């Protein structure tokens with residue numbers, strides 16, 4: 342049976358980066374009709390009531406109905422070690438990340454964390470995520486099974502590492518990475534809302550043979566996404582140069598082995614050289630900005646203005662647990678702060694677009710999730726624009742929806758998420 346959700350509604354007609362801040366539709370007294378997990382219609386409340394007289398009604402009052410947030414880069418196995426103190430990337434991996442990831446050899450532990458992680462996402466209004474798992478195939482099964490139980494559209498893949506820069510106990514081989522990834526892809530890709538993502542962690546922990554094997558697998562399955570890391574820290578880039586002396590630059594360590602094409606997701610992409618920017622744009626690969634991670638690990642300032650102006654595809658992500666929050670609200674705030682340090686104040690519409698349509702576009706599902714429109718999947722949230730006294734007193738004097746939303750972006754957290762719906766179902 343159809344359900345009519347009443348409340349404020351905000352959706353996008355275009356990209357605010359390309360079409361301006363008015364490329365959005367806001368209805369103060371709106372109605373969204375959901376049926377069978379899809380959005381059937383949306384418009385002014387009275388028109389929706391008249392057109393759908395038999396729909397059940399859920400009245401969200403002053404709540405703002407938005408598309409669920411889409412987190413385009415995360416590491417669910419790092420849930421338990423988020424906010425670990427005091428290290429930069431390479432030491433942080435060795436001291437905190439790798440020991441934790443070893444625990445995922447135990448399928449029971451993987452299931453426990455996968456369920457905990459997805460419940461944290463839903464509490465923070467995130468309905469879709471693209472996550473790394475660990476080298477253990479069971480860690481992938483655990484996440485997809487937990488996503489299936491909740492009905493969530495989740496993208497994930499087995500992290501591949503076969504170089505001796507990764508610790509004993511957390512290494513596969515070129516052949517096993519190919520075989521395991523291929524078997525997981527066959528098991529999960531396109532099953533319900535699951536999408537398999539080919540996942541070399543990054544070139545410093547893979548041999549050329551492994552990168553080639555994964556490039557070959559991607560060529561066999563070009564509809565899959567491929568995720569990895571690129572140019573996060575300057576000492577990491579120097580390390581890549583020492584491991585791949587023949588490479589023209591960091592991106593070349595992927596490009597040379599078949600790992601640069603549409604559907605490529607390159608996390609961080611901070612310290613890019615001109616050739617890298619040119620090739621990323623030409624190929625239509627996506628860059629994923631992880632602002633809380635970039636400040637937390639001390640990586641650098643992403644060039645949002647320059648990259649979006651030159652037509653790069655950019656998504657937004659937490660990079661949990663290098664990132665310091667599960668919240669895409671906090672992530673939008675950090676994106677704003679980083680852009681301010683580069684003298685480009687991102688508008689609330691741009692921040693919200695990055696956390697929804699931008700990430701969905703990077704994941705090549707912008708026609709299905711990340712916006713509210715007839716025919717799209719009914720993943721949406723209800724946001725309280727006055728969730729704390731501090732936010733309420735500021736939003737009360739707002740003169741338009743963007744000014745009303747911005748205090749929640751800057752100061753809000755999971756308390757602002759009144760309700761999260763996945764395929765229409767309240768979770």
Ligand SMILES: [Zn+2]
Nearest residue numbers: 416608660663
């Ligand atoms: Zn990452």
